[in-house]
Amino acid sequence: MKQQPEMGMNRTGVQMSPIDTTSMQSAHPTLVTPVPPGDESALAEMRSRYINEADGLGSVPVPGTIHGAITTGVSMLTGNKPQLLLDKLGERLAFERTGTRLYDALITKFTALQDDSTSMTLADLQKIRDDEVRHFRMMASAIETIGGDPTSQTPCADVVGVESQGLMQVLTDPRTTMAQSLHAILVAEMTDNVGWEQLIALVEDQGQMSLITDFSVALDEERAHLQQVQRWYEEATFGRSISDGAVVDDVSDMNTSAPLH
Structure with a gap:
């Protein structure tokens, strides 16, 4: 079983080779006009050109059904932005x-x-996993309800897919400990809570009140997930829970009513 990290021959720091470090940090004598340390102006200029020339990160697809076209059209006539709601869904x-x-x-x-x-059990993990599947299916149904296509990848869906790659790499790395894996899950759960809060606020703003009840239940479940994961992470890292739900309180007090390929 993997334990806490141990002291060892970690060679990543500059203190492991002070002589070579001094030489590396000194300007080479053959350089007439050495580049000032930390100057990234050329890189920033290149990135700026790409930014100004780039297209957007995909698009929200037009409705592919008559029901979807009617629903979207009515929503736009009433001053709403169905494309924003579909993107966030x-x-x-x-x-x-x-x-x-x-x-x-x-x-x-x-x-x-x-x-x-930790106090974590396999049954605990399986329950949370099943909740996530149910939330996924709920979201697919909600998208269909307002005339969208849940199989399409919207711009924001593309973004969170890329964002989540690092978290998945932590979980699937055979070298990571349980504490390190739970830290990645904690990052995901905190993001998930805010996302649900913001989505509920957006749904309410656009008058899709039929979705509020199910989404509010999902948010309550995600808050419970966050509280559990925070406790497990602290147990795995410090040997005990030390915050008494402080992270959960912080998230819920923000008042922001916030991929299976």
């Missing part, structure tokens, strides 16, 4: 899909390590 769909995969990976790691450093 697609974002949550993608995030819940990724959440399912993150917990699949955590279940595999928990089973392989037989880790007993």
